[in-house]
Amino acid sequence: MAPAQRAFIFDMDGTIVDNMAFHTKSWITFFERRGHALDPDEFFRSTAGRQGHEIMRTYLGAHITKEESAALDAEKESLYRELYAPHRATVTGFDRLIAAAKADGVALAVGTAAPTDNVVFTLDGLDLRRHFDAIVGAADVARGKPNPDVFLLAAERCGAAPEHCIVFEDAPLGVEAARRAGMRAVVLTTTLPAEAFAEYDNVICVARDFSELDVEQLFATAAD
Template sequence: MHSAPATPARAFLFDMEGTIVDNMGFHTDSWITFFARRGRAIEAEEFFRATAGRQGGEIIRSYLGEHLPDDEVARLNHEKESVYRELYAPHLEAVTGFDALIARAKEQGVKLAVGTAAPPANVAFTLDGLDLRRHFDAIVGAQDVARGKPHPDVFLKAAELCGVAPEHCIVFEDAPLGVEAARRAGMSCVVLTTTLPPEAFTGFDNVIAIVRDFGELKAELLFA
């Protein structure tokens, strides 16, 4: 007599900025402030589309010069992130429905991970500020992978740490570069329209749902 085959391990991989927390407007404002100090004007929505999901150092080099030495890039990135944390601190909260979704996932034995371009100080600021770190089986940040999104490194590493095959992962994202990273990793993706409208995500064949927040998600889509 054969026992039923075990259900394969599954994982939910969450981008952090703009997905777990609706904070991308504050990040964009902090970049605007950072560049304004250097006499550079940036257009908010265009900047978000081009950069969200890339690591801070990658963004700084692409706007201020590839030649900048590592220590200078680190110093500039620290300045920008300090401005961001100061702006966002009074508003820190998880996106509607997030707590309920992860509670349900844990009941169902779904592994949970974070895959973010954020540096360690921002990961701590968000996940510890909201007491969420304890829920995650893996947290992969900017310091853990060589390349930011749209490269798939961050999601592939998170899946590996969870012991789950890419095709059994669902990624939650708010940015086109992040959806592309999930696509390159061979993963389905749920899009949150915290920052951009649904039409910003047309053309991605890996998107299974587009919602305003986690409360709008259909359980059967995620837990079938």
């Protein structure tokens, strides 16, 4: 019997690239223009991984139409790309880890709440798209994290069962989405400390960046 397909599924913002401070800054600026004063840390904890239209409806009202939300999303994301463009880079060790995973036959996927323009901005801007077997973004699923939709679709497109997938995340809502998908998770502390993930029993490893990680050791730990 052939061995089961294994997969790594990467969140994008805050995981492949260390950009969440720029996302948060753009959101804070966006809402300040509309008279909302928000605490950056609390905002991140409660929204990271959710889709833009979900965040808009939470803070601006459920009455917002799909068309209005799309226009607001475009404004906010344009502000984010302007802020982050000069700093765009992968997190330390990412290139080495995915090279090792590919050599080991591990499928690679992206599971992100980002809109299409931001996926293009990041993955194509850094010439990363060629490495992935599947890329799933906000346009591909109806619900953002903590719902498991984005990770389940990524696994399906890779031909991997959830129990053979490891998710890489930087946000609690993303780790919860992995848990609901039946997947183990690796946490990168690019944005929050390890303590923020203490309640999640699907976390198999916490690391500062990808340089601390080993492909076979991760799967061995996930199997325990």
